[in-house]
Amino acid sequence: MTINPTDVEARPSLRGKGLASDSIGLLSMVSLGLASVAPAYSITVTLGLVVLSVGHLAPAALLIGFVPILCTAYAFRELNRVMPDCGTNFVWITRSFGPWLGWIFGNWIPQIATVIAMTALAQVGAINLLSLLGLSGLAGQTLPVTCLGAALIALVTAVGYRGVQLSAAVQTAMVALQLTALIGFGVAAIARHGASAPSPAWLNPFGFHGSGPFAESVLLCLFIYWGWDAALTVNEESRDRTHAPGRAAVISTLVLLSTYLFTAVAALSFAGTGARGLGLGNPHNAADVLATLAPAALGGPLAKVVQLAVTLSAVAALLTCIVSTARPNVSVAVHGALPKTFARVHPRFHTPTVATVFTGVLSVALLAGLSYAAPSFLSDAVLSIGLLVCAYYGATAFACVWHFRSQLRTSTRALVFQGVLPFAGGLMMLAAFARSAVDMIQPGYGSTSIDGVGGVFLLGVGSIVLGLLVTTVIRLRFPDFFRHGRRTVTDILVTED
Structure with a gap:
């Protein structure tokens, strides 16, 4: 591609794979990380379930569930510091463990988890938007919800196609509204007449009785933190790409923790854990606190502002999913593990073209298929995401330890941030994966079962097994990558022809 020198002065510089470098700063990356988690939506649909499991210890569960997330965030930060590639997990795991594990755990599993999440987010955004507009009758019908959900995916695909700066600006505005709404709710709830005073006992990590409820609540909390790593997929478009994306990931997790804890404590103070009325122990309140x-x-x-925040939370997460899924596909294609067409970058917007549109179309197709085939199947698919998240977060954490293994004795910092914390995070993710699998295999887990095996387990493990089959086919199509993957996964400078 020929670049006019005058254009370089007027636009962000081009570097790496044709993406616009130096386009976004730390705040924008933090916004992308937060938006992908959909904090307003995540806390409203999860807090009640956590309270049903452990009662007033819900804030403690949020705190404990955060520990493996923070440890893993440091692994992402350290790996990005030495390998700031938009392929993130794919590049890092391939460098450490080879092309097979890199393709499955670094590309396939994150992509499948994100696309499944997009179908759920589109559905949630559509239902909340219809209710907000006073069309609650339509919100309960499959066709209007599916059509509006598809329209939302198309909208965010168009925004993502137009450029990372526009995406980041939209995200920042929507995240600001979400955090303002959650903080406003929390302040009003605590200050409300009759609200009880917050208790330090709610944060006691040693107050749990029984491993079952404890494990279930922590697994739920792991899910509501998932998504902050989206901030690193725009590392090649960021300022100070070796340091800022990693900082953004860690900052995002800390902001999530403080927001969730404040909201949970405020809700407990205001409503308590009773099983009737407004109580958080009332099963009828659990789905939307x-x-x-x-x-x-x-x-x-x-x-209504809070309801709008939940709606925008789902839409903002959709937009981030489009942005964070397209860029790794560009990297995978550049490194020879997908057709080169996925590496195409728009000559004006400097955004992935084919990869962005492909993600949007695939999400719409999956939304339509699951909605009409079996609505309960979609809910089980969403529940299976936790299993997939534990798998690729854990693999990335172990990749960090392995990559830096020869440097761990060089300094205390290296030992802690490149060794101890990532290894602890990997072990906790592995334990969460095993516990999730044991729980999900039960026929009563989720909405469906086949021959006495839970549908959630079949979807989660089935996705991983399907990944093995897909990788086998990919290996036949791109043998060079699977022979020389560790060597070819480098910071290749590529622009669109």
């Missing part, structure tokens, strides 16, 4: 508590804590008009 904020929708139940916000009107009572804030009043009708301000409760």
